Amino acid sequence: MEYVQERVATLHDFGDARPDAPTERAAVVVPMTEREHASLAAERVLSALERVDPERVVVPLRAEADTAPAVADWLDGFALDVETLWCDGPRLADLLDDHGLTGPRGKGRDVWLGLGVAADSEYVVVHDADATTYTDAHVPRLLFPLDRGFAFSKGYYARVENGRLYGRLFRLFYRPLVRALADAHPGAEVLDYLNAFRYALAGEFAATSDLVRSLRVQRGWGLEVGTLGDAYAEAGVEGTAQVDLGRHEHDHRAVSGPAGLSTMSEQVSAALLRAVEAGGVEPDYDTLPDRYEAAAESLVRAYGTDAAFNGLDYDPADERAQVAEYADAVAPPGEDTRLPAWRKTTLDSGAVREAAAADLEAIR
Template sequence: MEYVQERIATVHDLTGRVPDAPVDRAAVVVPMTDREYAGLAPERTLSALEDVDPARVIVPIRAPADRVESFVAWLSGFDLPLTPLWCNAPAVEALLDGAGIDAPAGKGRDVWLGLGPAAREEFVALHDADVKNYDASQVPRLLAPLEEFDFAKGYYARVENDRLYGRLFRLFYEPLVAALAVRHPEPILEYLGAFRYALAGEMGFTSTVARRLRPEPAWGLETGLLGEAFGTAGFGGTVQVDLGVHEHDHRAVSGETGLAGMSEHVAGALFRVLDERGIDPEFETLAERYREVAERFLAGYAADAAFNGLAYDRAAERSQVDAYAEAISPAEGDDRLPAWADADLDPGAVLDASGRAIDAL
């Protein structure tokens, strides 16, 4: 435990106290797919939110039509001011097409759809639904610093089954950003490298910031949002918040839905952020420079694991580094969603379309 302040303000859990927070002026956005329907972790999350009593809870759901009715019925069983938002409802898709928004379906698009109506409240908290040990303190912890800051980013340790997790952050994002910063000592890379867990899905925003975000539509969401936050909040308006230890579901490394597939989205989001600021990485040598920096990180994680009596397979981690290195290539296109402040679309119309579609099932 320590209390060091870093390049961005860092709030530590030193006493276990749950801070006073403006939960009655906040909306909580919890995106789910049919994979989360009636699961133990989402059940725990929503039950804990009953004790938080926020002004509003918006659950963007992405599920096939034959699952939505039972999904919504399950959500209605929680004592919350909860609004389900069926993100892939035909009527919602038609609204997006009419507004010229053709971003592919994915977590980022679901979050964006939820942010629009959520930003009617003064503050917005965003978090995932797959945290197995979620507790009611997390939303107040994210919201409390927003009385002074514009953007709050959660951080936590990923330790389960006597080993270190958080592999995509530890073994890909962190060493890649560090390798880039050596050749490009720019403020944006300093900012991107300042977060203790950059790929955490737990964040808080003022409504002003929430309306100005342009999210990536898929798994590059968290990385892209940090690039957006640099422009809207900057160093002075950003804080990171200690959320303890998280236990999440784990993905395989290989495959389109595995960590290697996710690394392509993270890399694309990262390089779009840099390209927008005129930073042109030397891709011919970047993969090798990333591997070199990652090797230094592996040594550090091996020492950390040994110090804490955790299992650590350096060869397996190095193999993951090699897999992630394949994702290092220039970003292709830009399908970020528009900021709600600029979108030719009303959030209320999206909620209405979703509600009509659900009622028609």
């Protein structure tokens, strides 16, 4: 246990912290896919939210037409004001097309739709439904800084389970890449900001509705890092806090494959480097991959020592192999395919709500 302050305000849990927070003025966005329907983790999350009793819960649902009604019926069974936003119906697709917003479907697009609907509330909280360690303290902790003058709040936690260190993409890709950039650009505030987050790839955050309407959301796996980039631009160091959510356990991905960590690293890299460039830093892309690997090597040694100190299993050769695979992702960010900020789009969130509701009603 420690009480170190980072570059952004860092709130610690010194013993089951349960602060008073404006839950009654907050919408909670919980993106979900059909595979999470009635899972033990999702049951735990929604049951905990019943005890939190937020103003409402918005569930952007990615599901096929033959399974979406069953998921919606299941969600309606909780003692919550739940709005199921089916993201895959034809009316909603036509509406997005009419506003020039077609493009790849994915978690980022679903969250963006949910944010637009949720921003009618004063505060918005976002988190996933797959955490087996979720508790009813998470939402109040994330909201607490917002009622004290902060505009953005990010969750952090330890990824330790089964006697091993997890959080591999954060530990072995994000952190050493930011370190390599910071070493080459000392004093760059955007890098100080991005380096301050203890778990930058956490999906849990809370924000004021004004900030939510300013987010240009990544369509895919760069969602969390892209959010940090916009939070820096809108809230800055002084308007940002991070909050201790304890230990966290959820599904793990393979390194390789179309949905593996190596593919995710490409999108995380693009989002991160786009945020860095927007903050006024011009990376030397010719040397950055080598500098990233050097920074990662130093961290592998540190993680190995930390794991040994705690009696955890650790395979440094496997960690170095992951670093070598992630290094291919260190490249200029390429085309910007982000969705626009809600405050700048011609799309009305009420129309999204109506189209999604009509789509769901038609298949129920």
